[in-house]
Amino acid sequence: MADNTNRWYFDFISPFAYLHWPKVRALMAEHAIVPVPILFAAVLDARGQKGPAEIPSKREFTYRHVLWQAREAGVPLRFPPRHPFNPLPALRLCIAAGASPASIDAIFDWIWARGNAADTAESLESVRESLGLPSGVTDSSEVKAMLRNCTEIALTAGVFGVPTLALGNSLFWGNDAHAFAVAALRDPALLEETEMRRVVQLPVGVQRS
Numbered sequence: 001m002a003d004n005t006n007r008w009y010f011d012f013i014s015p016f017a018y019l020h021w022p023k024v025r026a027l028m029a030e031h032a033i034v035p036v037p038i039l040f041a042a043v044l045d046a047r048g049q050k051g052p053a054e055i056p057s058k059r060e061f062t063y064r065h066v067l068w069q070a071r072e073a074g075v076p077l078r079f080p081p082r083h084p085f086n087p088l089p090a091l092r093l094c095i096a097a098g099a100s101p102a103s104i105d106a107i108f109d110w111i112w113a114r115g116n117a118a119d120t121a122e123s124l125e126s127v128r129e130s131l132g133l134p135s136g137v138t139d140s141s142e143v144k145a146m147l148r149n150c151t152e153i154a155l156t157a158g159v160f161g162v163p164t165l166a167l168g169n170s171l172f173w174g175n176d177a178h179a180f181a182v183a184a185l186r187d188p189a190l191l192e193e194t195e196m197r198r199v200v201q202l203p204v205g206v207q208r209s
Contacts, residue, residue, distance in 0.1 A: 004168040006033045010104075011040035012094070013064040013084055013087040017163040018112040019075060020175040025101055031185060033165070038151040039089045040162050049158050053084045060132065069150050077116030085119040088147075092138035095146050097131050106130060111194045139162065 006025045010017040027033060044051050054063040070077035090107050097103030110116050110127050117123040121138050130136065137143065157166055165172045165181045170191055172181035184190050
């Protein structure tokens with residue numbers, strides 16, 4: 001984005017976002033990064049893409065891959081009862097809590113560490129109470145509008161998947177791109193190297209209709 005704000009775009013539907021969050025949280029101790037909850041489904045619609053869970057063979061691979069990544073990282077991961085699920089209640093609860101690190105921690109822990117449902121406001125009641133938010137907060141028109149606005153900001157920035165760490169105008173997609181993002185953050189000249197710049201302008205050789 002033009003203002004060069006560093007942002008982390010995420011949706012609670014993504015187990016990869018769950019795995020990426022502790023790394024981003026640690027990075028926030030040294031760098032200003034704004035967590036931005038967005039609706040992944042709206043991004044997929046805007047980009048004309050299917051989600052990984054919408055392609056049967058990719059769904060199987062993705063679920064196994066994320067379980068393996070969690071095991072390698074020593075992070076507890078238990079899938080919720082259904083996936084994909086409707087993430088709107090969780091996203092709206094996060095927005096209502098100001099997208100604070102504590103709220104992101106609590107919601108990710110509820111869904112992905114403990115394997116609980118999060119597809120209704122009722123299923124998230126204990127999380128809402130722990131965050132000290134009033135009942136019905138996710139029904140607020142202001143909260144709903146803020147989520148739509150966050151998603152529009154992501155689309156304007158060029159986001160095409162979650163999680164995405166946006167360092168100024170540069171997008172780093174996925175948990176497995178974190179090391180690349182950190183390298184670019186520490187050495188901005190990395191992305192200005194000749195070959196890095198050349199591939200950005202590489203001509204398209206063939207395009208599917």
